[in-house]
Amino acid sequence: MPAPPAGDVDLEGLTRPLLAALATIAGLESTYLTVFDWGRREQEVRFVHRTGGVEIEEGSRLPLPPEVSQESLPGVTRSPPQMPKTHPDSQAAKRLGLRTYVSVPVVLAKHELFGMLCGASKRTGTVTEPVVAVMEFFAETVADHITRERVAATEQRAAAAEEQLRARARYLAVAEHQLKTPLTSLLGAVKLLRDGWKVLDDAQREQFVEMVVRSGDDLSCRIDGLLTEARADVQSRDLDPVDLDLGTFVDAITRATDGLTTDLSVRAHVEAGLHLRVDPTALHQVLGHLLDNAIKYSPRHAAVNVAVSSTADGVAISVVDEGMGLPDGVDVFEAFQRGDQDLVGAIPGIGLGLHIVRNLVEAMGGTVAAEGNRWRGSTFTVLLPHREDPATYPPVSGTESSTTA
Secondary structure, eight states, X not given: OOOOOGXXXXXXXXXXXXXXXXXXXXXXXXXXXXXXXXXXXXXXXXXXXXXXXXXXXXXXXXXXXXXXXXXXXXXXXXXXXXXXXXXXXXXXXXXXXXXXXXXXXXXXXXXXEEEEEEEEESSOOOOOHHHHHHHHHHHHHHHHHHHHHHHHHHHHHHHHHHHHHHHHHHHHHHHHHHXXXXXXXXXXXHHHHHHHTTTSOHXXXXXHHHHHHHHHHHHHHHHHHHHHHHHXXXXXXXXXXXXXXXXXXXXXXXXXXXXXXXXXXXXXXXXXXXXXXEOHHHHHHXXXXXXXXXXXXXXXXXXXXXXXXXXXXXXXXXXXOOSSOOOTTOOTTSTTOOOOHHHHTTOOOOSOHHHHHHHHHHHTTOXXXXXXXXXXXXXXXXXXXXXXXXXXXXXXXXXXXXXXX
């Protein structure tokens, strides 16, 4: 049986004891909760408690009759012969040969039909009014729980969205400063050249022209970095995972990078037979930024090593360099963080590469961390989980199986 969706864990903890109690109170061979999928017009048997011979499988799905809608809520139903044809459970109950059957709707706020709380037996029995009352109370309990969970989830999403807005506002404020500094220098030099061209000697003119060029290059670099971050942000929202041979993939990237560097070596060490379902473009960008970062901060004739190995839950990708290490007290994955300017010196960059890495890795469901090496340099490690769903990223939990009922 597949694992329940993440949002069903609390619902399962509530529902299973209720189903067991209902089976005991009503003397039913099987009690279960079905959940309606209005988009696919199916109902899924989500949780089952079975004490007898009624074979109802968790995860099985049944089509909804065309007459059933979210606006036409079914009432309490008992015993197959009296079931209306449009009742979502009636045909399945009859085909299963049930002699005793009862169901009550689980209705959320604004008359939203969530599913049905059901009980069944192949032996003939009577479902009394007290039993129906207990089922209705249990159905209301399930509905109240779902409503509270939805409210909590909505509040969490709102809080997360608010934090994202604050983070984006902080990012934009720093980005504005990043652009304003070289732009101010560029405009100042241009105005001095315009207003004082006739009184400036050749050496002064050359000095200010050089300032214009330097500030223009700096501004261009910063704009390119901001645009790259913006594209990566869009990319993280539209990932397209495929099954990837990590050995071939990582080896190709490291060979290409090694071919572009003459002062140091880049080598890959990949565990044999590793495959991962991942977005190749996003992973290529992650490795590209990590390698670029390692190369920029490493001395001449140093080595950069990429190690890829399996973990209990997925794959670990580590980039190990022999550079200047990590700055103290700085989150290198935050935007525009570059550490001590005296150490960084003239090394190009504006501090967005590692920020992009973290955003893309988290979008792929993974984590990234950095630590200083004992000897020298640093190690950046990306942990990516296995994803089994062939169509989505991250996978959508659920069951597509059919039933013989």
